[in-house]
Amino acid sequence: MDRTPAPLLTDADTPDRSSLSLELEPGEFWWGGTVKDGVQMPFGATSTHRRDLGVPQHDPEWDSAEDSSQAAPVLVSTRGRVVSSPHPFAFSVADGRLDVDGRDLTVLRSGTSLREGYRAASAQLFPPAGRTPARRLFASPQYNTWIETPLTPSEESVLAYARRILDAGLEPGTLFIDDNWAPDFGTWRFDLARFPDPERLISTLADWGFPVMLWVVPFISPDSAAFRDCERDGLLVRNADGRTAIRRWWNGFSALLDLSNPTAVAWLTDQFDALVDIGVAGFKFDAGDVRDYFSDDRIAQPCEPVDMSERWARLGLRYEYNEYRACWRMGGQPLGQRLRDKPPTWDDAGLGSLVPEMLAQGLMGHPYVCPDMVGGGEVGAMGGRDAADQEFFVRYAQIAALSPMIQFSVNPARALDGQHLAAVKDALAIRTEHLPLILSLVDDAALTGEPVLRPMSYHEEGYETVTDHFFLGPDLLVAPVVERGATARTMHVPPGSWSAPDGTTYEGPATIEVPVDLTTLPRLSRATSGAAPR
Template identity: 55%
Template sequence: MNNTAQYTTIDLLPNELWWGGRAADGRLMPFGAQPFSCDLATWKHEDGQLPEASNQSAPLLVSTCGRYVWCDKPFAFSFDGKHLTVQADHAVTVHGDGDGTLRDAFLAASRNHFPPSGATPAKAMFAKPQYNTWIEMPYRPTQQAVLDYADAMLAADMPPGVLMIDDKWSPDYGTWTFDPATFPDPQEMLRQLHDKGFDVIVWLVPFVSPDSAVFRELEARGLMLRDRHGRTAIRRWWNGLSAVLDLSNPEARQWIRGRLDALCELGVDGFKFDGADLYDFHDDDLPSTPMTSNDMCEQWAAIGVHYPFNEFRACWKMGGQPLAQRLQDKPAAWDEHGIGSLIPEMLAQGMIGQPFVCPDMIGGGEVNSAKHSNVDQEFFVRYAQIAALSPMMQFSTAPSRVLDADHLEAVRKALAIREEYLPTILRLADHAAQTGEPIIRPMAYHFPDMDTVTDQFLLGSDIIVAPCTQRHAVSRRVSIPEGRWRGDDGQVIAGPAVIDTPCPLDRLPRFMREG
């Protein structure tokens, strides 16, 4: 924050807790009881690490007492156990009188600041599994390998779905056409995939390979971002060094739209919009129109609204828009950064206005972590169970390649559970498009006395989903709110209660409110 920022100190009400800010902080939510601070204008955590910290964020905090804080621009905030302090370019107003609920706060903020658009991403993004080529062929997809990947899924009795062709399907970054050396007849490939029942998404970033023909064209037209010296900015990202499209320039945005529309005419159904993280842009850059890093990230997301098949891993604001938001790539780990982060971070996504969420690729999307051999099969199954009743479900590692018969059957059972609940998921997606309400919700969203329960979630208002996230666990603890709830095992529980429920490998515990 700059030196002209103003501080607003807000006294916390008794037992008041808060959600919001950054999705990556979901495992630390709700805030208030313990010291915590962050700055939404930067990508770094307090320790200066984890560049993905602000991959999805919004200038919103909502409280369990019905209050909320919103700024149109990024702000810094901190909790000390008694106060919430907000540092912004102007004095901040706290909305609400403190005599309400978390749901009251969220709906008021949504209505006033990011009203729902009335649209969802393409329904196939929910109705079908998603398959991403990333883990099976990182940086080296080919036409034949993509077709073989689709056939392998079908041969393993996996349903056709939304197939994402990931990094390096094009000859250069910015040259958004299929590489003829590896995709000799992309139109025929797309025809075959469509005939098999797949929709096809391709990956892209707002980067341009230096010295490519496209780079020379765009630099001559003034469409590349300039650094503080006025030279074309060259940035290091996870796959090398590239120039950056100046997303503040309407002509640059129109240029990328033209490339994407041409791919749609070829037969591509949509796009995985990667990159445009806050750290891709610098405060002293010289964009054609003055914009912050957050603004640039928002401009990238705004392009995606034009394409019903879309996916984002980085986003600023854009609450209420029909954008599919996947969590950042996760390690294949039984800890709070791996499988333990999925539920809290998806809940956090919903509470900043992003209802159309997806956990990371099943088994973990960190390419160096989700190994091609020696996959932890139990971990893979438990990950699939979390995804099964999330709004969207995405595979990358082919289950039939890494799982034995018992574990593969457990994954198929998770898919069957999703099929059973699919009408509910689709109804909730439509409801989110009209009201902004998350599809999956914190327990506290409907039950204020359960404000710290974040390892289970509500699918809508009447279904508790309590996946097992502990290695070798045979049971897990579930918090049941007031009312009568029938488990998938037939047990009826009168709440409020805390129970231990069995978690055999093939069970995804869930409880339906009776009446």
């Protein structure tokens, strides 16, 4: 792996501006802002796009508010230019120009390529921390109880879930006990009515090969003992009028812990640490969405709403096993970043969004990505064998198989027939084949900051708008099947000599049609003699 020093960013324009307008250079495209815009990236000469990274519009009806994802005030171009700020900014791309409005804007440049610009931005703006999340999160599949037992997990159901995974012949891995394992939000101890012996449960799962992670959020249930204690001690966010804020989120109405208050953070981490003491490996840090905080909130230390999201993310640094769905900045840090919940659709909201959004994650400084739960994370979508789109499930598993992390929630053996279950196991076998490469790239990301999954333009010019392929490192090109009923897959072959798993060789540049069946995950390996610069 390339661990040579990253090139330096140099001033490309007057820094620290409040607005700027850049004419796009020939062939220049831009990545960055927020992961939920991934399917529209890269932004370029034919794009019309606008995004404000500041406080989202708060709708009186929560259900119509925008969901969050990973976001950062950094844009990187395929010509080595970088726009950054310590603060949120608004930007638009239209008519061949990039316009940005914000505070302390800086335009920098390193070289003339996406890789040169990104590596320099990573080194100077969000340097890699030198460590990764827990290796087990990458080395084996992850399993989440959410779809199997939504809002009703128990000791009995969790053990049954794990046993069914083993009985299906699947490899054990980290097991997430999702929402409602505790008696109240903010009361982070097991509900003994449903989990009568948590230590025994965790020990049993560990013996079966399942480290345990628990779902947590920064909310406090109103009228709970925790709420009364936190309100008394001034640990909760207050509205502009000074009253304790009660905000609506997907589970109803709750108070918010004031993460700008060190005492509040200590109160929370004391509870988490007590769980670690009984064997819990770590936590799925859900929520932390920017939409839940208002600019006029009364809190212990002056913060923008995005800063509260960042403070939630910083809690994960305390635990080697962690996962996030919403995050502000924190590039280069050892945090697992999952895509937001996906519906079971073949379009750009579902399967078509996975590769572009993971590429966007990587170019915002988050190499340790997970493409949501295989089949999609929207509860109810995988109800039973008749409800599952089995081909969709297989194609989703194939994308996840060569992603840094793969996570299941629905048990494939429950939802799939024999043919489709065998295809999922084939995808897992492909992952096993390439796991040494994946782990090597994960380790390398901790030192260089480079993404594990990379767009074609990261290593090859001329493919800036190809976002349904990805490089796994510089020498393995992957083009997952993303169309229902496909019998062939178009692949763009870069210059040089490339070989397919069946031994077929191709000389690029070329565009080829690869025949596919249900088990095919199209990929090409670069011949060593034609390797890209590393």
